Amino acid sequence: MIDNVYMAEDLGTRARLVQAGVELLEHGGVAAVGLRAITRAAGVSHGAPRRYFPTHRALLAAIAEAGFADLRAELGPALSGSTEPTRARLLEMARLYVAFARRRPDMFTLIFRHDLLEGAGEDLRDKTVPVVDALAKLVGGQAESQRALGLWASVHGIAMLTSTRALDLFDADVDALIVAAVDSVGE
Structure with missing residues (x-):
């Protein structure tokens, strides 16, 4: 029974650290997401993150994964x-x-900072692939992966x-740029 209580506490503290990091990122950018700031915002000791994240990059990767989950949830209806x-x-x-x-510009940037987050434990590169695969299916199947990558590159650039x-x-018309990017792949 003690192990279950301990595990529930672990999940709660880990989630609080990630949530504190998300909130700091949203309000102050990546520079605001230091370990001390996160622990202060989460209301835990300065040593607490080491129990859940071996490095600061691992904590940043968990924060990015939370943002990527939000992005996937928002894209869900369009990709369904x-x-x-x-x-x-x-x-x-x-x-x-x-x-x-x-x-959410700072979260968007962090999600795709594979150079910063690679090997930090959340495998964000692997989580990008299903989104591009779903896009390839919309564009015309796996044979169309290059067209899908081209569309993603265009839309990502606009974003x-x-x-x-x-x-x-x-004074750009962002929607017109989006329409042009989508129309560039044809149907």
Whole structure:
């Protein structure tokens, strides 16, 4: 019985650390997500993260995984077996992707910092593949993976430029850019 209580406590503390990291990231960017700040926000000792995360990068990877789960949940309806035409689903997916990046720019950036997070324990690269595979199915199947990657690269670029507000310099019509990216793969 004691082991079950201990495990429940472990899951609670780990989840609190991750949630504190998510909140710090959302309000202050990656620079705000230090170990001391996270432990303070989670209300745990400064040594507590070491019980759950061997390194700061491992904690950052867990924070990124939480954000990636949110992104997958938002994209879910667009990637599901809906009866809408493929182009409509691609547009919905692209708009949701860009909206996520606009709304949560620091999380969006962290999710795709594979250079920073690689080997940190959450295997974020492996979690990106199913999203691109689902996109390939919408574009036309596995044989169309290059077209799907091209579309993802275009939409990701629009999302990144939107999240950093770089497109503000050009008074760009973001939706028109999304439509052009989707139309570039054809049906």
